[in-house]
Amino acid sequence: MKFFIDTANLDQITEAQNLGILDGVTTNPSLMAKEGITGNSNIFNHYKKICEIVDGDVSAEVISTEFNGMVEEGNHLSKISDQIVVKIPMTKNGVKALKYFSNNNIKTNCTLIFSPGQALLAAKAGADYVSPFIGRLDDITSDGLSLISEIRQVFDNYNFKTEILSASIRHNMHIIDCAKIGSDVVTAPLSSIVGLLNHPLTDSGLKKFLDDHKKGN
Ligand code: E4P
DSSP, X not given: OEXXXXXXXXXXXXXXXXXXXXXXXXXXXXXXXXXXXXXXXXHHHHHHHHHHHOSSEEEEEOOOOSHHHHHHHHHHHHTSOXXXXXXXXXXXXXXXXXXXXXXXXXXXXXXXXXXXXXXXXXXXXXXXEEEEBHHHHHHXXXXXXXXXXXXXXXXXXXXXXXXXXXXXXXXXXXXXXXHHHTOSEEEEOHHHHHHTTOOHHHHHHHXXXXXXXXXXX
């Protein structure tokens, strides 16, 4: 399973990259705003910086909701680097844009996926990734992980190449459950990724090893 980090924070991206487990980055307009990155040229330059830090795919979201605008923005963003994956919302115009970019060999990530039908449409249109939002479904007392299972089944039935990029991760167990289901990718905050490191038996076991080593010296 690939690990993407879900942030526009350069320090956190660098930390995850240095850990040696990072396969890519996802951002969205809210994450950009959280870092105080505003204005089209600043956002464009920020994507450049992210691409310089990581080796893998970097999702860059379009703002336009019109087909022509999505195409224009996506073409512009894709010139930054081969790493750029144009992130397109799940709308009728979005599906048309997915098809356009697929025909033009530009990678895409279809975002705001909340049903298997939406994922199926995005896959049919040639999306490289679909991003089902687990946490936001859980937030409304729905079952985010069931959506991942359903999409897995649909994609496996027809051998779709589109990768399931589980998003809106809220905690460590979401990552583990996604891995069990067979999600291709998980995008998570740094805290959830490094949270996987922790186990009290590891801490107490290491302490005992080091204490015993001291006694023997
Ligand atoms: C990533 O591609 C999504 O935009 C992100 O995971 C959404 O997460 P949120 O529901 O915590 O905003």
